[in-house]
Amino acid sequence: MPVLRCSLSLILVTAYASAGASPVPQSAASRPPNVILITLDTTRADRMGFLGSNRGLTPNLDALAHEATVFSRAYAQVPLTTPSHAAILTGTYPQFNHVSYMGDPLGKGLPFLPEILHRNGYKTAAFVGALVLDPTKLAPGFDQGFDVYDAGFHRRRRGEDNYHSLERRGEEVLSRASAWLSKHSAGPFFLWIHLYDPHDPYTPPEPYRTRYQADPYDGEIAYTDFVVGRLISDLRKRGLFENSLIAVMADHGEAFGEHGEKHHGIFLYDETIHVPLLFKLPRQHSATKVETRVGLVDVAPSILQALHLPVPHAMQGQALLSSKTPDRMLRPGQRSDSSARRAVYSESGYGHLSFGWSMLKAWRAGNYLYVDAPERELYDQAADAAATHNLASSSKAVADTAAEQMAEFRRCNAVCNF
DSSP states (O other), rough: OOOOOOOOOOOEEESSTTTTTOOOOOOHSOOOOEEOOOOOOOOOOGGGGGGOOOOOOOOHHHHTTSSEEEESSSSSSSSSSSHHHHHHHHHHHHHHHOSSSSOOOOTSSOOOHHHHHHHTOOOEEEEOSBBOOOOOOOOOTTTTTOOOEEEOEEEEEEOOOGTTTBOOHHHHHHHHHHHHHHHHSSSSSSEEEEEEESSSOOOOOOHHHTTTTOOOHHHHHHHHHHHHHHHHHHHHTOOOSSSEEEEESSSSSOSSSSGOEEEESOOOEEEEEEEEEEEEOOOOOSSSSEEEOOEGGGGHHHHHHHTTTOOOOOOOOOOOSSSOOOOOOOOTTTTOOEEEEEEEEEEOOHHHHHSOOOOEEEEEEEEEEEEEEOOOEEEETTTOOOOOOOOTTTHHHHHHHHHHHHHHHHHTTOOOOO
């Protein structure tokens, strides 16, 4: 594994050319695309049909994936909602944006996708599903650049259930977003919809509660997919689907006892870090699946590049989408050595901040997952996808190289951009 430098090569993935986008009529081309960002809370990649699941939970997301660019190896930077969304919306890593825990304020000097789009003439609105993204509670500063930020959550009072205090059902979030759309569909607009339902406690509404009684988490995933399907149908009815960039991703996954963790927040294995990620570009009608390793930190610069807007130098993620076809651009299913081995960094300070445990850091490069823990860990994910056989002692040279790469990345990351 080559040592990482502070200037990484830009990896561009073709979308228009490779994904078979339709020719753009001049009248449509003159209108800036709308942007719809859909973030799915606590959603495991292995529940997505378009990523290989045979559980049948996500027919609507699977249908959207047939018209989108799917990144099969996408990873969260932090397995917690607020800091993960900070990485998504700023295109920066937690060491740079300093949002590592719920309640950490988002600084005004950071590059922030909604603010950038607002300055470029976009109407901006956010409809979030839980208190963890309420800017007056646990996400201070997240309302920068928004014309409307629909939150208004509070701690649960006596006699209240979760859905009238800490969170909202996806249908309620969508209802509020649809009401806003009915007044602002002329665009261009940036609409962020956050669906919190897959987060515990797993209590999906009927008929999903009965249908998935044996696995209520799967019921929440199926319900969330239903809500996404209603949103896509609404966009089509309003004539907004074709000229919209739709980005769908999870902020992190969920663990069910793997490696001794239930839920998420502490460990950095694939159960909580590997996430679904897809982009449906304007007038895209066929699918592209990309196996290049990417991070959620790449989302904001990718959206800006797809809109032909300048990507701020302070954004540390890499733009993944382009309407151009440079020589180094990947074709569907093609993996160059450099792109396939692109390293992705993740971290979690939750255990440290909440319980005084060590901070954990993870480095995914080549075939390996390296975890910087009190007892360091190394897994060959090509041979050991479940990360059950620690090779750190028997493959000391590989572990040392990964540790050096990650240390260099962190030194550079805090002071410079990529």
